Amino acid sequence: MQPLNRVDRQLLAPGAYQTYSISQPPDTLVRTACEQAGCVAWARGWQSTIDESTPLGQQQAAYIRSQAGRTFREQRTGAGLTVFIFEARQRCFTDHQTRPQLYAVRDGDWRGNPTGRVRQHQRAADWVEDFGEHQLRLSDQQQKG
Template identity: 65%
Template sequence: MRPVNRIAPAMPVGAYQTFQISSPRDTMIAAACEQVGCPQWRQGWDSVIDERTELGTAQAAYIRTQSRRTFREMRTEQGLTVFRFESGQRCFAEHKTRPEIYLVRDGDWRGNPTGREREHSRAADWVEDFGENQLRLVDQQKKG
């Protein structure tokens, strides 16, 4: 493993804050289409079903009566049924993703002298906290 090359800190450990995003190992959770950037969710999709088969009949019945999704129904020249689904709705895939932990703690790589840390439940909150910290640093730098 390569040694870490760090710049020597100019201030004591208590003058720093660490913003960290991590994922637990080997953990997968169910995720919504929007969370994983699903292309069907973004652009919509077509499901082409052959209702002449038993499977196709069951799939079409499910889409029409139980899927609770918005679609338009069309027929091809070959007798297949096309269900065209609008974007912005959940597709039929079961997406999985690794959970992310959004952590802010006092200190830096040398340690956390206060033991204080907080975990944000949403990425947007962590980003906002990080941005406010950056603005605070800029203001302090301007003051000298």
């Protein structure tokens, strides 16, 4: 676990502070897009080699050709196998899962939240922007004295 960053001496009451946190629920998995999961197949493309001489291979090839909704090229090997070559930047066939991250901003510090106010950002970029704006306000206040 990462060490906490706390000021040694608190000069103001807890309500004068804001706490920014990122956490993950311990037992929660959500389906995620290939790009968010860091999927190599999504980034580089991939190949699926199918043996259409078997019933399973025939079903797989039929699905790819008519229902998969992916962009691909098709080639035959000398051994009679079908190779489907899929372009990069499209959803692969794996169901990726990840633990969601919760981006929160609450009033107060480690001693408590006197107002009870907690804001939850939906995107990391929004949380980062909020944090940056807060830092600028603190810097401006410090310069004014």
